Amino acid sequence: MHVNAIDVDVAVIGAGQAGLSAAYHLQRRGFTPVARDPGAAQTFVVLDANAAPGGAWQHRWESLRTATVNGIHELPGFPVPPADPSTPSRDALPPYFADYERRFALEVQRPVRVRAVRRADDDPDGRLLVETDRGTWAARDVINATGTWTRPFRPYYPGMERFRGRQLHVADYVSADELAGERVIIVGAGISAVQLLDEISHVAETVWMTRREPEWIEEEFDLATRSAAIAGVEARVRQGLPPGSVISVTGMHWTPWARAAQARGVLVRHPMFASIEERGVRMPDGSFIVADVILWATGFRPALDHLAPLKLRTPEGGFRVAETRSLDEPRLFLIGYGPSQSTVGANRAGRAAVQQIVAERADSHTASVAA
Template sequence: MITSLEPVVIVGGGQSGLAAARAALSAGLRPVVLEAGAAPVGSWPDYYDSLTLFSPARYSSLPGVAFDGGDPDRYPARDEVVAYLRRYAGSIDAEIRTGARVTAVHPRPSGGYLVHTDNGDEIAAAGIVAASGSFGNPYLPVLPGQDAYAGEVRHVAHYRRPVPYAGKRVLVVGAGNSAIQVAYELAPHARVTLATRAPIQFLPQRIRGRDLHHWLRVTGADLLPRAILARLIRHAAVLDTGVYRDAITAGLLTRREMFTAFTADGVIWADGTHEPVDAVLFATGYRPNLDYLAPLGALDDGMPCHVGGVSTTHLGLVYLGLEFQRSFSSNTLRGVGRDASHVVAALAGDESGGSRRRRQSTKRSPVRR
């Protein structure tokens, strides 16, 4: 239980950090939010220009503040989400420091933590909410011959718009939503091939006239625990109104089995054939961006040791915004608020989970896909 007058430091001022700040205030704690960027909007301004949410506005709000105006069944665009997060931050009576990147968290012998930032600040904290997301840590695999390849190799985290790829031969690696969305956007401008290890799996965006997220909510599937999700979800799936599947069927997008190596000017496909390509975009996911916790010994090969977002290695340390942290929607606008209430309750001592979690495995980490 946190009884100190020292604040709870929330690392990250995006959707997870803001949800944590609101939950902390409701629990009677004093949150201080440290955001590396210039505004409390997380990584949203850095996503590609055409990005839209995969869930309608009516299902995409953080606790206490809804998306305002417009059709509630619309899919908010990137800049609308940025504006929403600015408004949400303004609704929270908490200290939010921008331009404050956390570089390290150290334990104190007397209890609690000392948080260091890149501008030289040291902040004593009674507890830590690690809500720094994963966008800053994109996973980029390394394949044979990659160093000798003369073309462009980048993660979709650094992709913005199709214009620079006009007339080029482009491979997009991945079978998830971002891979398909980027490949589809590029297709009218470039010759695009999707490289995947397995056939792409599609989920219908609308069922019986309603968005899939309506059914996830009414059936309770959005709240299925992580242990069940790990058994049910083995591969990435793409939400589709039919346009992406039709694009592949019509030949606008070509899908091939993942290539095995790079050459100086292209790639070698699984069947041994060589193809020259100008650029390769990897949509291969992200890993939690938690290096600042390394001094604590709280990580296992870079992954947090936790149960439901509550650290199994350190009292007063919790996580927020991890993929499948507690449910299918844990790292989304629509779901992070539930997890925020859960982990903040653990910090505030409103749950009896402290002794119980110390008896559980200290090697549990987010589901990897």
């Protein structure tokens, strides 16, 4: 037993889609939540920074409905209950996550904020210490499932600190009502940017800006296209490059809200501004656009700062990962990262990580018996 630490076989960090998937598969493979039975042969713990179940869904904007949300997928072993398509996803999905945790008695520990993950010693087969604001866990393996929602990305532009209006990120956005009657610059080329452009343009004057001209794809975003996109992201993370977005691989596919914005004449892309001033933005050609609000729909970055003590980040800014496993720290699994960022991918990644942990333990047991 490590001094002042609770020993577990597996520590899962995060209780969103990926983390709950991993917990489910751990339990199916004979692991027991340590809170239920500290003396069990194989134990795990799930640590979640949120005060309540629901992962990032509980923080999504109010107008994101179950009918239009991109990527609802059921957790393993328990289907999503039928819901009114007009129900906000942040109202419909957290209760489903809560029911899931109760149904499978996953004993999620919350709110627990992980401050650092570090090696207990120099033994490559030793423990990883998961240090939190509520104590330390010493784990044989760590499954990191912290997602991206807590790390909104806001690119820096000269003068942004001088802007007298409001600057919001998608993570701060609640509904279009708070922007009614204002001039809003929406920055970003992803699905969220276009969806919010369509929504906000009903009540406010909007200007849509992106760094590059969007490449609109007419073909359906089918299985082959998805597979190619995932393969592209997977190749990047294997090399230690930042994952990038699926859209950067596939281009922009038409969605109902993109078509709706186009039909109303608001799907008009402008190049990015060169700088920000007190009352608006200065364009590259010297012209000026007055703005009340700048909405940054510029994506998120993986929430992995707590892994810094392991010194795994590459010079390019990523983590070298293959089949969910860190190539530079085999006791660490990164799920919901890179190719497994989607809800479907997160489910599969949770299962894949657990399969590898179980298989390695079986091999170790066979080797020790043979010896």
